[in-house]
Amino acid sequence: MEFGVFKYMDCIFCKIVNGEIPCEKIYEDDKVLAFLDIKPAVKGHTLLITKIHWQDFLSLPDDLIAHLFHRAKGIAPAIIKGAGADGFNIGINNGSSAGQVINHCHLHIIPRYPNDGLNNWQGKDYETEEIKKYGEAIRQHLK
Numbered sequence: 001m002e003f004g005v006f007k008y009m010d011c012i013f014c015k016i017v018n019g020e021i022p023c024e025k026i027y028e029d030d031k032v033l034a035f036l037d038i039k040p041a042v043k044g045h046t047l048l049i050t051k052i053h054w055q056d057f058l059s060l061p062d063d064l065i066a067h068l069f070h071r072a073k074g075i076a077p078a079i080i081k082g083a084g085a086d087g088f089n090i091g092i093n094n095g096s097s098a099g100q101v102i103n104h105c106h107l108h109i110i111p112r113y114p115n116d117g118l119n120n121w122q123g124k125d126y127e128t129e130e131i132k133k134y135g136e137a138i139r140q141h142l143k
Contacts, residue, residue, distance in 0.1 A: 011053055011102070011103070011104050012102055012104075013049050013053075013102055013104040013106065014053050014104065016033070016035065016049075017033055017049070017051050023035035023036070024036040026046055026075065026078075026079075027048075027071065027074075027075055029071070030051070031050065031051055031052075031064060031067050031068075032048055032049065032050055032051060032067065032068060032071050033048075033049050033051055034046055034047065034048045034049075034071070034075050034109075035047055035049075037108070040110075041108075041110050041118055042085075042110060042111060042112070042113065042116050042117075042118060043083060043111075044079050044082065044083030044085060044110075044111040045108065045109070045110050045111070046075065046079055046108075046109045046110075047106050047107070047108060047109075048068060048071060048072055048075065048106065048107040048108075048109060049104060049105065049106040049107075050064060050068065050104070050105050050106075053104055054104070054105040055103050055104070055105065056094050056095065056100065056103065056105050057092045057094045057105055058094060059105065060105055068105075068107060069107075072090060072107055072109060075109060076088050076090070076109050079109055079111050080111060083111040084113075085111030085112055085113050086112065086113065086114070087111070087112040088109055088110060088111050088112055089108070089109075089110045089112060089118075090107060090108065090109055090110075091107070091108045091110070092105070092106070092107050092108070093108075
């Protein structure tokens with residue numbers, strides 16, 4: 001199967017898109033599908049996926065990135081109101097070391113509640129001059 005064009009037969013998200021596995025659907029259009037995560041960080045945790053199989057965020061075409069985030073902006077307020085939350089996090093885990101478990105691009109919209117038990121990451125300090133080294137190394141790889 002050609003990458004990014006056809007659905008992968010062993011991909012759980014492609015099976016959800018194809019109706020082979022049920023989901024609690026929140027939103028759907030011709031390009032994306034949003035549904036409740038079956039293992040939520042908190043109640044109301046929603047996944048927004050591309051309907052065509054794309055491995056990860058970096059493989060998405062720019063127009064689909066725009067569509068994905070446009071739809072997330074519309075869905076997030078509904079999650080906040082419907083779940084009774086007062087904030088939300090949006091995240092994309094890209095690659096296994098970042099926590100990507102299913103290799104099909106998806107965005108997490110996680111409602112947040114006071115004292116919900118989720119920890120935000122803690123900032124760390126750079127050593128002297130280290131920030132400049134990282135800045136230069138990263139800039140060298142920009143396209």
